[in-house]
Amino acid sequence: MHLRSLHIxxxxxxxxxxxxxxxxxxxxxxxxxxxxxxxxxxxHLLARGRSFRTSKSASLITHTQESVMVRGEMxxxxxxxxxxxxxxxxxxxxxxxxxxxxxxxxxxxxxxxPIQTLLPQASELVLGPPSERRLFLDxxxxxxxxxxxxxxxxxxxxxxxxxxxxxxxxxxxxxIEADPWFAQLMRxxxxxxxxxxxxxxxxxxxxxxxxxxxxxxxxxxxxxDWGGLEAxxx
Numbered sequence: 001m002h003l004r005s006l007h008i009x010x011x012x013x014x015x016x017x018x019x020x021x022x023x024x025x026x027x028x029x030x031x032x033x034x035x036x037x038x039x040x041x042x043x044h045l046l047a048r049g050r051s052f053r054t055s056k057s058a059s060l061i062t063h064t065q066e067s068v069m070v071r072g073e074m075x076x077x078x079x080x081x082x083x084x085x086x087x088x089x090x091x092x093x094x095x096x097x098x099x100x101x102x103x104x105x106x107x108x109x110x111x112x113x114p115i116q117t118l119l120p121q122a123s124e125l126v127l128g129p130p131s132e133r134r135l136f137l138d139x140x141x142x143x144x145x146x147x148x149x150x151x152x153x154x155x156x157x158x159x160x161x162x163x164x165x166x167x168x169x170x171x172x173x174x175x176i177e178a179d180p181w182f183a184q185l186m187r188x189x190x191x192x193x194x195x196x197x198x199x200x201x202x203x204x205x206x207x208x209x210x211x212x213x214x215x216x217x218x219x220x221x222x223x224x225d226w227g228g229l230e231a232x233x234x
Contacts, residue, residue: 001074001075001082002021002075003043003072003074003113004021004073004075004081005018005019005020005021005072005073006018006019006021006039006070006071006072007071007072008039008069008070009068009070010062010065010068010069011038011041011060011062011068012041012060013035014039015062017035017039019039028040037053040117042070043070043072043115044115045060046113047109048109048110049096049106049110052117057089057091057092057094060088061089061090066089066090067088067090068087069085069086070086070087071083071085071086072084072085072113074113083099083100084096084097084098084099084109084112084113085097086109098112107142110142111142111143114143116139137199138152138196140199140203141196141199144202145195148195151191151192151195152192154184155185155188155189155191155192158188159185159189161181162179165180165181196224196226197224200222200223200224207220207222
């Protein structure tokens with residue numbers, strides 16, 4: 001799947017633009033302030049339903065306009081084209097469409113246009129908190145493991161419910177047997193960890209190959225350590 005064309009209306013300093021891409025590398029060049037970053041930001045909006053620079057929809061919209069619209073046409077491997085679009089108004093209401101059908105979740109669009117954004121703060125992937133690394137890992141898993149979104153959603157829901165329950169105990173430890181959420185937490189958390197570990201196994205040789213091309217003398221080891229928690233035996 002690759003992005004064949006991008007149509008932009010009222011996105012920052014871009015009034016109306018249609019850009020055609022080719023398979024492989026595409027380069028954007030121009031003077032400062034010409035809108036190069038805005039084009040990349042528009043692609044990100046199309047793929048993920050949000051900007052990588054701001055959470056405020058109003059700042060994306062050209063002055064005097066009420067909404068911004070980004071539409072893309074993709075070429076699929078099976079030769080069946082895919083079209084999708086995202087519109088945001090100043091109040092933050094988002095409309096998303098895939099092949100003419102309204103969608104309520106940005107993850108539906110992301111399945112058809114996988115992207116990875118490298119920003120100046122990319123070093124946070126190594127130096128930042130674990131949440132940054134989990135986010136990077138889960139974004140890769142999302143595109144190779146069907147059903148991961150639902151599995152991760154179940155895990156987060158159970159985790160939130162268990163944390164809320166633990167707060168009511170005011171520091172008391174009831175033990176695993178009295179924990180109503182422990183079994184579900186282990187089941188969903190174990191599945192999340194399993195697919196993360198499987199993905200990391202596939203990612204590792206690709207990472208090493210890319211690292212060798214960049215710097216043959218540089219040696220870095222990447223692994224996924226999830227603690228190995230196991231649910232109690234029945």
